Amino acid sequence: MGVIIGRAEEAQLLSDIAGTPEAELVAIYGRRRIGKTYLVHNFFENDILFEVSGLHNASLQEQLENFKDCLLKTVPGKKIPIPGNWLQAFQQLIKYIQPQIKKRKKVLFFDEFPWMDSPRSGFMPAFENFWNSWASRQKNLIVIICGSAASWMIRRVVQNKGGLHNRITRQIRLRPFSLAETEAFFRAQHVTLDRYQVLQLYMAMGGVPQYLKQVKRGESAVQAIDRVCFSKDSYLANEFNNLYRSRFDSAQHHIAIVKALAGKPSGLTRNEIIDTLRLSSGGGITQTLDELAESGFITSYVPFGKTVKNGIYKLTDEYSLFYLKFIAANKKTGRGTWLKLFNTASWKSWSGYAFEAICQKHLEQLKAALGISGIYTKDSIWRSRAAATARKSAQIDLVMDRSDRCINLFEMKFSAKTFVLTKAYLSELLNKQELFIEHTGTRKTVFLGMMTTYGIRNTEDFAGIIQHQLSMDVLFRPVQPAL
Template identity: 25%
Template sequence: MFYGRENELKIIQQAIHSPRAELGIVYGRRRVGKSALLAKLKTHKGDLHFEALQKVSAKKQIEHFTDQLAKQTGTPETLAHSWKDAFEALTLHIKRGRHYVIFDEFPWMAAGRTELVSLLKFYWDNVWKENPRLTLVLCGSVTNFMLKHLIHSKALHNRKTFEIKLDPLPAHEAVLFFKKYRSSFETAKFLMIFGGIPKYLEQMDPTQSLAANMDRLCFTKNSFFLTEFETLFKEQFKVIKTYESIVEILADRSCSKETLAKRLGIKAGGGLSGYIQALEQADFVRVFSPSSVMGAGEKTKKIVLWDEWLQFYFSYIKPNRRIIELNTKPGLFAQLAEKSIDTYFGLAFEQFCIKNLPNLLRHAGIELDEIIGYGPFFRQPGRKGRNAGGFQIDILLHRHGHILTVIECKFQTSPVGYSVIREVEKKISLLKPKKLYTIEKMLVCAGQITKDVQQSGYFHKILDLNALFTP
């Protein structure tokens, strides 16, 4: 199944039909749909797709490459002793005519080393770019390698002509996987557990409830997602122990680097910063700072677990893994999650709204070029005086024209009552914005709201789930 990705498809299509040779880089987390995106445009007879093998020697990679070349071109296999031999064989097929060539999982192809990057640079500079109808795409999931050795490398500096960081699908595209079988409320729950990861959404049976899907996919022996964490992290990181400890701590609570270091029992220095950066590059965590919303003067940074699946795994699967590995009957998801899952979704909804903020703003009539800064806003207790309390605003927009938009996000089965107004008022009083700012209030609510909230006129905008799921 393939849904959405219109912008990314357009970028690649333009490259394929460009009057010059194009060198593109596509990267993103595992399971996000990179291969499916690139394969979608492989329609021409001269197009070639080379998929690397994981954790094999360079010799095996070269053999696999030449085998794929022979099968796709219908020619005898070349006996290649090196990547140079393999690239010479490839050159015979792509030096003239239109060709769209994909090197899929390029970090595996390079076996994590840079020699192949240097050789590729030589062939691009001296041979391949001479064909103005060639489009070559380097694709990979190991984000650190892709960023360090391709995107920010001196070898390919000024050579790449387009770059796509493939993010999870936004809600208005991910909802297409459910084919209108589930309500918007239930669909939101699915997406707050699995995110907009196409491979994960493909496992869902939209004709069955959330509980039935969770039992089948996560809470029974040999279920699909039971070992997904190990698969995900072992591919991304050579040694996963410290990375696992970090995300497990963040699954319990977002925190500063100093607090994280204390809980890990290590120094809050460059070593920890490197782990955080690697996790952030892989889109597993995100570092937020109030200064990105309000400018200088707000110094605290908070590290947030940003991947929905990791949050759910460490909240419900890892603590109960021994039981799950024995279970063969439905009903375990409800048994283990019943008491806490509503609170879990309530907290996850804030992040869900941030990730789909462009769609919310479109429905609220706010243009992106109005935004100076945005994000969750938080302040530690005592930050603005000894007796000042700590607080957090779900989403705060800093807009041109001295406008602050406070967005409150609510996901609950009972109607949202007047207490939400008191909550927002308290947060604004603790924010203490300068008098020149206009404060606008917006409520994003997954369920119903009471009449007194509707009639109060307090909120400038009240949006429901349609604002997340409708383009």
């Protein structure tokens, strides 16, 4: 096995798959550049018997010719004709691999699987027939299908209503690195940065391994972001359109929604998105939102005490947020742009929202720090109703509604130094707590907490009011995979 950073839960699942005495059909999906292919190559480096990757926007003839060329690598020296259709292609595959799986388990790896299913190609019926009529009976066979179009993989494979219905034996949705995995990744790359620097990079790039790989040794986070995002023809200056257009057939609505959410950090409801973009309220908007959510670009948060239909959508892909806020408007200014922007008022305002989103992605770490990992929680946000009171309206970043009859309210604050809690800010926090209790009518114990980068300097001045204060170090703690 090659070197795999993080991915403990996924590696355990793949290890279980390798040890089963039966055929396995594994679906792996996740966004572009997330490391799906790397994971398969490095875990099964000596066991991949056949590998083919779909060609983007290629014709049926081009896909079949590519399939034949990949099969030749498995059986070099053979004369293999270009198959006339996908049924013939899979029959060729069976013919040449069958003798090679008699003694030990082998892997067939179909990368960028959705791209092979070009219109009217007959690919999916042929693959379904291949699995159901032959592959599923081979105890020494692991078939891995992989794709970046997460919504397609879920709709056409995982939730397939035809020949693959309930045939997937395992599935892995590969997500971006956590902060702990990002720190471990940099360590493996011999990139030495403190946690504040790592957090800054995560805000701009997220936990996407291929993005993080661009950071050079000896650079600060500011220098790395400036070079990778703003220099001419830099790696991330033009990634945005590729990110969406390579994943969705008609990406204009996806991009429009993402841009609308980028302009509203507090989020928008479904109806607000429709009104903002003047869209139809039909099923198309629902599918587009689902596809963006399944692909990990947006997240729907259900406000405390509300139902799913009242969900608030937020743009939670770090790179998309950073691109739309800073890169898109500054492409022409080139190298040195971020050296001027990184400490402006605009950045300070944006970094607060970015830090909040990162905290909400690391809820397991927060729960572990509170000592409530084993307690069931409903995690949400909360907004006070407009004009419901004469007091100032309020929004709470994170509400943890616990099954032990307690509720944690958390405020997140990003700061380059230890946070100083002023009387004015404390008054604002207490106002939020009081409004929450008043509006929700909860009878549970309500704890007030804060998550900051370096902690709070003067908590002793307000003893007993802030029950929990956590620093960014909490977010870097690895979470043990589920047993």
